[in-house]
Amino acid sequence: MTTNKVVTHWKGNLQFESDNPSGKMVLMDTSPENGGHNSGLGPKAMMLSSLAGCSGLDVVSILKKMKVPFSDFRIDTYGELTEEHPKYYNKVSVEYHIYGDNLDEVKIKKAVDLSIEKYCGVMEMFRQFSEVKTSIHYHNA
Known part of the structure; x- marks a missing residue:
């Protein structure tokens, strides 16, 4: 079993800095109407970014x-x-937008479906508390 550790440190006001197992840092804050300074990413919005990033990594890897x-x-x-x-x-x-010439829609759909149904752990986490809908949009040049 893999365990990840993230350390989140208060930087003042409502700003926090959080590390990542890779050593990269991310700054979190909230909007001025909630007492923050908008100096970082909002925690809930980061969840959506994590969902997109997780699935996106899968899709690109599979397509390659x-x-x-x-x-x-x-x-x-x-x-x-x-x-x-x-x-x-x-x-x-979650809307997947793929751009290119003569896109292979069958293979692209397969790659997206594999991410959604099998590989993306963040997608599976979201399914535990949310209704998740997905769509693919092909943009042929």
Whole structure:
């Protein structure tokens, strides 16, 4: 079993700095209306970024192994927060946007499906507390 450790250190006001097992640092803060300075990423928004990043890494790795060419790849992730505290994402939408010439839609769909259904652990975590919808958008040049 793998255990990851992250150390998060208060930097003053509502700002925190958190490390990563790779040694990289991320700054977190909140908006001025919540008492922060918008000097870092919001923790809940980072969750959406983690979801997109996890799945994106899978999709790109699979497409490279399948030798599927593409020129650009973007993931738009939307999270709907509950009204009551503690507020959490109860609905999430993940939109995969793939760009290129003569895109192989069958292989791209397979790569995305493998990430969604098998490989992306963050996607599986989100499914524990949220309704997750996904879509693929092909942008042929």
